Amino acid sequence: MKKILQSEIPIKIRFSDTDAMGVVWHGNYLRFFEDAREAFGIKFGLTYLDVYNKGFFTPIVKSSVEHKSPINYGEEVIAIAKLHPTPSAKIIFDFEIINKSTGKLSATGHTTQVFLGVETREMELIKPSFYVEWENKLGIKV
Amino acid sequence: MKKILQSEIPIKIRFSDTDAMGVVWHGNYLRFFEDAREAFGIKFGLTYLDVYNKGFFTPIVKSSVEHKSPINYGEEVIAIAKLHPTPSAKIIFDFEIINKSTGKLSATGHTTQVFLGVETREMELIKPSFYVEWENKLGIKV
Amino acid sequence: MKKILQSEIPIKIRFSDTDAMGVVWHGNYLRFFEDAREAFGIKFGLTYLDVYNKGFFTPIVKSSVEHKSPINYGEEVIAIAKLHPTPSAKIIFDFEIINKSTGKLSATGHTTQVFLGVETREMELIKPSFYVEWENKLGIKV
Amino acid sequence: MKKILQSEIPIKIRFSDTDAMGVVWHGNYLRFFEDAREAFGIKFGLTYLDVYNKGFFTPIVKSSVEHKSPINYGEEVIAIAKLHPTPSAKIIFDFEIINKSTGKLSATGHTTQVFLGVETREMELIKPSFYVEWENKLGIKV
Numbered sequence: 001m002k003k004i005l006q007s008e009i010p011i012k013i014r015f016s017d018t019d020a021m022g023v024v025w026h027g028n029y030l031r032f033f034e035d036a037r038e039a040f041g042i043k044f045g046l047t048y049l050d051v052y053n054k055g056f057f058t059p060i061v062k063s064s065v066e067h068k069s070p071i072n073y074g075e076e077v078i079a080i081a082k083l084h085p086t087p088s089a090k091i092i093f094d095f096e097i098i099n100k101s102t103g104k105l106s107a108t109g110h111t112t113q114v115f116l117g118v119e120t121r122e123m124e125l126i127k128p129s130f131y132v133e134w135e136n137k138l139g140i141k142v
Numbered sequence: 143m144k145k146i147l148q149s150e151i152p153i154k155i156r157f158s159d160t161d162a163m164g165v166v167w168h169g170n171y172l173r174f175f176e177d178a179r180e181a182f183g184i185k186f187g188l189t190y191l192d193v194y195n196k197g198f199f200t201p202i203v204k205s206s207v208e209h210k211s212p213i214n215y216g217e218e219v220i221a222i223a224k225l226h227p228t229p230s231a232k233i234i235f236d237f238e239i240i241n242k243s244t245g246k247l248s249a250t251g252h253t254t255q256v257f258l259g260v261e262t263r264e265m266e267l268i269k270p271s272f273y274v275e276w277e278n279k280l281g282i283k284v
Numbered sequence: 285m286k287k288i289l290q291s292e293i294p295i296k297i298r299f300s301d302t303d304a305m306g307v308v309w310h311g312n313y314l315r316f317f318e319d320a321r322e323a324f325g326i327k328f329g330l331t332y333l334d335v336y337n338k339g340f341f342t343p344i345v346k347s348s349v350e351h352k353s354p355i356n357y358g359e360e361v362i363a364i365a366k367l368h369p370t371p372s373a374k375i376i377f378d379f380e381i382i383n384k385s386t387g388k389l390s391a392t393g394h395t396t397q398v399f400l401g402v403e404t405r406e407m408e409l410i411k412p413s414f415y416v417e418w419e420n421k422l423g424i425k426v
Numbered sequence: 427m428k429k430i431l432q433s434e435i436p437i438k439i440r441f442s443d444t445d446a447m448g449v450v451w452h453g454n455y456l457r458f459f460e461d462a463r464e465a466f467g468i469k470f471g472l473t474y475l476d477v478y479n480k481g482f483f484t485p486i487v488k489s490s491v492e493h494k495s496p497i498n499y500g501e502e503v504i505a506i507a508k509l510h511p512t513p514s515a516k517i518i519f520d521f522e523i524i525n526k527s528t529g530k531l532s533a534t535g536h537t538t539q540v541f542l543g544v545e546t547r548e549m550e551l552i553k554p555s556f557y558v559e560w561e562n563k564l565g566i567k568v
Contacts, residue, residue: 018446020499025442026202030169049358060168064206073446074333158309162302162357191500215304216475310486311456344452348490
């Protein structure tokens, strides 16, 4: 059975997150995904700064969102991030945004990140050794 | 041969669009897509307000972005929107973001919108008649 | 001695909050002020929705920020809001943004809000009665 | 008589600029000010990159906005920047945001920037020589 690493974080909706339809503007869900990735990083030792200190940026090369039900101002959401195991030199996350106030699933989504050398600004074609060690330590190597 | 409706709009990059990696933050491409949809709407008579005046919102239910090369502050981009014909009650756009300063393709993407009655707040299962007329007028009915 | 109502809320910095100088983009402090006002509203019963339910919007008519020291990604801040008593039909807040990671004061600021009837869309020239009652209850009437 | 340097730039309102009150969120005016400063920089040779190439950042240390009338989605604004002459080592701008669709003044505001050495990260206490030369060239030295 496969081990899935997962983190959860509550997010309060800002008034500035809403749009003239009275709900959270669709593009802001990518900020919730960012919060979810960061919470994941803190929980499992893989924050932006952890990775940067190993010599890498991990820019987003692909993202997608599927909206199921809108979020109103005053509601709170839970952002869930699950690491999606992959043999390639990528970090793939699956997300769920739950409307805590209604219990409804508000959105799902995915992001794909690659490893970019801070010095070289070149994309790594194989997983950096620090990341393989991290996967081994967490017991999630594919 | 199929007729493709297409619009183009130049966008200047704001300093506030950038992030600590020194390039445009990935989530801001959804704003460029928004600009591209709006330019399309103005060119072909299908703006947010045109649609609203017919009694509909067209919320985004799905969006995706694929990043090819980063954009720096000081660069200008061209956002291209192409309407993707569909028989279902949806508006689907394909986007290209071109880095005008380098000539490179920076990103591609898609958005899917549905028709929501302003009064009913219910999703339409078949294309509203105003939209079918619009398609007919433009000669793009699938 | 005057009673001062005050609230505090921690805020995590998002990667998307930063700009190409590597620090939080100056305009985002107005979002922190928004968080601070909302935390104040929750603590003292004066949220956006509380006010809306009484028939009023309270749009910002004036805002200012003074920056003392920058905030980096990965740092956390504390946003403090203090209600500034006034006899006029306004809600005035003083803010402090403290860099929790360094202990330094990052910024101070102010916002002024007026009361706008949800129905009339007219600005109230005297304090609405619900607000006077709220001030009396909290013991802060000027 | 004093010479005033001034620039103007049209800005289209994005749907994502609006909030649940149906108008442009107050914090977004700081983005319009940013557009206005950038247009000023392009017109008079003082862009962010011009200044950076001379070895300086010019972070905002103070900003303020006064709101006169709201802006709706679909409206266009003109952002006007006027350089406010000062003998101190600061760049001060006065702004006006005009609602082009209604002709009304929507907001006024100010920003103050200081000179920060890119290398030293220290604030300059006297105007850098490149800036004095620029002022002389433009005939606006105080």
